[in-house]
Amino acid sequence: MTRPQLANQTGLSKVTVNVVVQELLNHGIAQLSIFPDQGVGRTPHRVELHPQVGAVLGVDLQPTQIHTQLSGLAGGPPKQQQVYCAEAELTNVLLDSFTQALAGSAYGPLRHVLIGLPAPVDPQGRVREPNVTHHLDVHRVTTFLDDAGVTYAFENDANLVALAATRESPGWSHVAVLVERPSGTGIGLLLGGELYRGMHGRAGEIGRARWPTPRGAAPLEGLPSPERLDATAFMLAGLVHTLDLQHVVLGLPQDRAAALQEQLSDLLDLSITTHLLPDVGDAVLRGAALLAREQAHAHLLARVEDLGGATTDVA
Structure with missing residues (x-):
């Protein structure tokens, strides 16, 4: 979107938006592109996500298999992987999938993970009675992602x-x-x-x-x-x-x-x-990828709004 559009969506002043955009450019979060020639007058620049701004991981978790989709926040073809495992190894295999995603990709650093599983998830995002398997250690999963600095959310597969x-x-x-x-x-x-x-x-x-x-x-x-x-x-x-x-x-x-x-x-x-x-x-994975991107974009937008009030490191 253009700077005026960004100002309209965030409610920030145009001056503040200019400062924020410059911060985003400095941190490699955004880049500028030129709209096609629109005739007489100044050609507006479009502020868009940098191709390597980051990646999101959508996960469909079942008792003996894990299906993942890694995609870039700025777009590009996603990468899918399906792994079968014993129930007792589910948590370890899931953490291995995170480690692979954290190792880096053409999309940039892993920013957000959305885990879909057959269990109730309350309005606060907490997993209730995880009947996916008794071997899923939710605490280990969240601690791993917290330590890696990656945001995450759980959602019921249905x-x-x-x-x-x-x-x-x-x-x-x-x-x-x-x-x-x-x-x-x-x-x-x-x-x-x-x-x-x-x-x-x-x-x-x-x-x-x-x-x-x-x-x-x-x-x-x-x-x-x-x-x-x-x-x-x-x-x-x-x-x-x-x-x-x-x-x-x-x-x-x-x-x-x-x-x-x-x-x-x-x-x-x-x-x-x-x-x-x-x-x-496939539908669960599509939903996980969609929600992961929406939540990650919301996190980035919140950082833009934070920059409007004070200088913050968004990288």
Whole structure:
């Protein structure tokens, strides 16, 4: 964006913006480029991120595999990696992935990490009851990143799928995204375009909901496959009607997704659309990469605003 646009977005004066931009140039955070010739008059300079301003890492964490995407804040083709491991080695392998990203790349230093996992994440960003695996040591992970000077955040994997779906379909504002993976079943909910987490971050934990069986009420996740599909259809339909949603996205194995979509056609109003998600893992990673970039950009913008009040080292 141009200096006037930067001033408008941050609320800083033009004089302050000029000082801040110079600081960003000095620290290698930004660079100037010239707009194409616009005719008579002074050609404005565009302030843009330096190609090596930094990298962000999106992570899709499952009990026995880690899928990562390293991308540059200034753009460029991302780099993906998938690693399989024993559950007991999950934390060590995750830290190894961070070490590789910290070793440097064409994007510059690692700035931010977004970890998607099948566990509730409360409004304060804390992981609640991590059912991804008992071997994930959240404290070790956060301590490692704190020591490395890298910012980070955790997010529920179903929420990341919901974010990816709505970012790619901007008109969607009231959406339920059902995700069924080996690690469990969950729903990402967007109400009014905003993620709904609930009081303790447990919104969408449909896998914990109990369903009547001849043996008594049992958690949905523990039901046999055919019975689980029926229970999911009725629970999901009830939720969609109760919250007056407009779209439902189904992230299940292909045969189960098609069967669930058929069941929902008899349970939902015609005005409610259902969509099949072909690759849940890819959608989680897309959501993690999107949110990582948004959060990292917000951190950079906050540093710009800090520079408007006082000289600060942003490198």
